[in-house]
Amino acid sequence: MDRRARGLALLVAGAFFMEILDATVIAPAAPHIAGDLGVPPVTVNVAITAYLLTLAVFIPISGWLTERFGARRVFTVAIIVFTLASAGCAAAVNLPMLVGTRVLQGVGGALMVPVGRLVVIRTTAKTDLVRAIAYLTWPALAAPLIAPALGGLLSTYASWRLIFLVNVPLGLLALPLARRLIPDVRADTPRRLDRRGFLLVATGTAALVAGLEGIADQNPRWPLAVALLFGAATALILTVVHLLRAANPLVDLRILRVRTYRVTALGGSVFRAVMNAIPFLLPLLFQLGFGWTAAQAGLVVIALFAGNIGIKPVTTPLMRRFGMRPVMAGAVLASAACLIALSSLTGSTPLPLILLVLALSGTFRSIGFTTYNTLAFADVPPERLTGANTLMSTVQELGAGLGVACGALLVRLGASFTEGAEPRFRVAFLALAVLLVVPAVEAFRLPATAGNLIVGRAKS
Incomplete structure (x- = not known):
């Protein structure tokens, strides 16, 4: 990779940093936000879920907007929206206002991250994809390492509102770099926007989130929640039927016929959902269950992401030595074992043992994410990369958002038959x-x- 390509990859990594930071920084501060806004702590998950699922709803049109207006313009506008929305989150006076500004953040993130990643993928040879992914991944991994401590410390010793202002200077720095480094990639003849597909995706996703939140509410309104979930299922089934029949669908589901891509998109999204629920649940467990402060909880959760980063240098050699299938399966099974270990933690568990379990969970989380990300585009033809990237970004964010929502729902359900x-x-x-x-x-x-081919193990 030449110098300009590395600069482009690092700029996109910075965008990932901003997005991941805001997706994870809320969790340790949730009890403080809840106390200030007058809502139960678990309810604050809606601010996390709304952000992630807005990404999922708007990511599908990012490819069309890039074709229509060019990657440079879309990426720049996205940074502006994201930065202004971050300032709006800091000014929120109630939960609906916070959720609304988080939705605006999601709109910015939906147009910022996938467009940047698409540019990197389209300008990188397949033989350099692993290196390009490494450039994208390493800086972004710093965000979840920093976020728990940052969220906990700021909310304990200053104000939770400051956690949203961190991205403002980063956004201001990224603007001139985007104008210089992002190529003006666009289509000569942009395809028409699949408006029906977009409305179906938005309706189904919104109804699904509202239904899950309704069940997880402190006083569930069951008829409304069930009706929303039924409506979500109907809308999403109609979405699949429409996308398979449409001449120019919003997202191309036919790419799921590529087996490695399908495993990454479907199984990988479930893995991502489960793994993203853990950083949301842990700070709440430590504060509500163990009686720790937000600062203590945030600092301990760093162990999870320290394991995430620590294993990175050996992940590619592991894939090259043993192959993608054994490494992926091993990461999933080991992650399940770590979840069982997390379920056994109590307030009297020695701190070194807690740190060890969290570090191991982060280690296998990282191995799993890397294998899924590396395998995703291994067998995708170059002419289908745009559609494959859009669909992958959508299902990843949908999985992450639903993971947080399901985590909150499972805690609420656990409360119904345990004390x-x-x-x-x-x-x-x-x-x-x-x-x-x-x-x-x-x-x-x-x-x-x-x-095997993409990790340099052997010719497939």
């Missing part, structure tokens, strides 16, 4: 471990030679 904070979190962690059966089965069904 005390610790038992309800134990139920949530065990249920999440069971969900990992799906990606484990998908991983074992992969061909033995899957991804």
Whole structure:
């Protein structure tokens, strides 16, 4: 990779940093936000979920906007929207206002990250994809390492509002760099926007989130929640039917016929959902169950992401030595074991043991994410990369958002037949471990030679 390509990859990595920071920084501060806004702590998950699922709703049109207006313009506008929305979150006076500004952040993130990643993928040879992904991944990994401590410390010793202002100077710095480094990639003849597909995706996703939040509410309104979930299922089924029949669909589901891509998109999204629920649940467990401060909880959660980063240098050699299938399956099974270990933690568990369990969970989380990200585009033809990137970004964000929502729902369900904070979190962690059966089965069904060429192990 030449110097300009590295600069482009690092700029996009910076965009990932901003997005991931805001996706994870809220969790340790949730009790403080809840106390200030007058809502239960678990309810603050809606601000996290709204952000992530807005990404999922708007990512599908990012490809069309890039074709129509050019990557440079879309990326620049996205940074502006994201930065202004971050300032708006800091000024929120109630939960609906916070959720609204988080939705605006999601709109900016939906147009910022996938467009940048698409430019990197389209301008990088397949033989350099692993290196390009490394450039994208390493700086972005710093965000979840910093976010728990930052969120906890600021909310404990200053104000939770400051956690949203961190991205403002980063956004101001990224603007001139985007104008210089992002190429003006666009289509000569942009395809028409699939408006029906977009409305169906937005309706189904919104109804799904509202239904899950309704069930997880402190006083669930069951008829409304069930009606919303039924409406979501109907809308999403109609979405799939429409996308398979449309001449120019919003997202191309036919790319799922590529086996390695399908495993990454479907099984990988379940894995991502489960893994993203953990950083949301842990700070709440430590504060509500163990009685720790937000600062203590945030600092301890760093162990999770320290394991995430620490294993990175050996992940590619592991894939090259053992192959993608064994490494992916091993990461999923080991993550399930770590969830079972997390369910056994109590307020009297020695701190070194807690740190060890968190570090191991982060280690296998990182291995799993890297294998899925590396395998995703291994067998995708170059002419289908745009559609594949859009669909992958959509299902990844949808999985992350639903993971947080499901985590909150499982805690609430645990409270219905257990007493005390610790038992309800134990139920949530065990249920999440069971969900990992799906990606484990998908991983074992992969061909033995899957991804060998892209990691340089052998010719497939």
